[in-house]
Amino acid sequence: MLLDACLHVQAGWEVLVLGPPAARPLYEAIGAALARREAYAVFQLSPEGSIGAINRSWIRNAPDELLPKPSSLQAHLLAETDALLFVAAPENTRDPASVDADRYTQARQAYREAMKRADADETPWVVCHFPTPAMAQEAGMATDEFEEFLYGACLLDWDAERERMQRYADRFDGAEEVRIVGAGTDLRLGVAGRPFEVDAGGTGGGSNMPGGEFFCCPLEDSAEGEIVFGEFPAVRRGREVTGIRLRFDTGRVVEASASTNEDFFFQLLDTDDGARRLGELGIGCNPGITRSIGSPYFDEKIDGTVHLAVGHGFPSVGGTNESMVHWDIVKDLRDGGRIEVDGEVVQEDGQWLI
């Protein structure tokens, strides 16, 4: 499914496979499947996965001036590959918390240029997950239970899901304003002229597995009002931020607070100018995901939730906000929340009315 539905792998392609060691059965399946499609599997596993030239042991010890400069070998791989397959399989979901956030950002930023084609979806890419004990623990499930959950969220009839989500998205497309109302929340976002994209597990460009959302880049100066993300913690780089409250004025976060890790949260909002504006409004629709598991990839697709991302917007859907940050924060609407489009209620308590 990853190779066909998500990446549309062709014969002769060189597919770069990045990830940590824990996902061995998945790598072996990927290697065999690429071979059968007459494509290359270029494995680049590393202790912590993601990008092979950025690992904790190295980031901690590298001199300051080296961090923001990319390795030419790594840059070449990222820029020249025909497709990218990222496997997330953490052996401890809190490992990243031990790395200085700023050093990590610098090291990541070094590969921005090399990732340009992937960012613009010219090079197809997919992020997928392998069920590790650590992820199950984070989700509060037994490992086998988590496995069932993961496959339940990924192995859906994606054609049918796409159709269903497209129907909702069509209602949002062409609307002027989305209003989100819920506990401590009344927020208006302008979406005029901004198309919604449906993520149903593969677009030929970039994709996440599981899919199950539709999203847009709201007008950068439009957000007005307040939102409280009180239902789930937001997790970023191993840190859990709870009780986030944001107040927007003409698109900008003018007031922010959080119950835990507030300093880390403020640091993030102050990363650059774009970090205080919205880069995404997304609506979660995956029927296989009904609870938070502490991973944004899954949580943002919980059926009956919305998520806002502070930071970088997607140029491919008209986003103009630029930032090093793109952080999705999920709001549950299933208990007393609603979504209005140009004044008409389209979803209430997480249930679609259209």
Place this chain on the structure above:
Amino acid sequence: MKDERYTQYADLLLDTCVAVQPGWEVLIVGPPHSRPLLEEIGAGLGRRGAYAVYQLAYGNIIGAADRSWVREASLELVGKPSRLQAYLFENCDAIVAVDAPENTRDGSSIDSEKVNAGRAAYLPAMQRLISHEVPWVGCQYPTPALAQDAGMATDEFADFLFGAVLLDWKAEKERMQRYADRFDASEEVRIVGDGTDLRIGIAGRNMEVDAGGANMPGGEFFCCPLEDSAEGEILFGEFPAVYAGRELTGVRLKFQGGRVAKATAIVHEEFLNQTLDSDEGARRLGELGIGCNPGITRYMKNTLFDEKIDGTIHLALGFGFPNLGGKNESSVHWDIVKDLRNGGRIELDGEVVQENGVWTI
């Protein structure tokens, strides 16, 4: 608790073996089981201002030729290199290859035709490495599989491995160079021992000392003997000779004019003669090596270590090294180790230089 020996091992690999410089991009290849060492290598490179470009894979040292892929890919595709992989080999400043098998027999499930095609595919990209233009080191990590082959518990094997690699290599180099100089000044080496009396001409052939360069552990010096010189008999009775997954015991070779004229073995005699018949060069010697690593005292069915046992010599049938003046050409290069610690001796131009595995010079 952190095992400091991994830090020392990483320092040794980066400084003594590849001599990393700031700004270098070092490719780290191998399977993930060696994580404690891999992380120390990454940290060590960071401290030296060099990049650590990890390219781990499960089933192969070459990330684009993982076993899972090779098994299913067509022979034609396996024989063509991935351009991404080739780029890494062609443009890296150094390679650290960590050997950490989780099962030393894993490779046996793949068709040897494909294995050879895969290896040949990357030979052009690896030219700079083969010719040592770009420094590289191959090292081992103590996995349960290696320990099992060695007949040791895993922790015992780890102690053994670190004992063999964490040496004062400068002192070892000096010591071995002293012996090597004596060989360089000689015409003939005579090896005497159980069932053994063999004379080998080495006039004009220089000894090279391996004190921790491309292989870790190091601990030998070796040369390519004159191709038509070997005369006499040798019995490899102490350890089995391992080749292509087979264990041969009691190998006995009789040389005439440098050529193996008669070969017998207790186990796998037919295979021995088949191998000798591979090509013309397979019946001549490509290497004479003298093992000198004081940390390696027992046989463990692992050529990288066994050929360095202190008090042993090894002969390689087949290919000789052109950079040392070797002229023998063959697709075979088979190191077989002979123990001299129990009643053996080495003579140089008639003078005993080692007896019972102990140097007398």
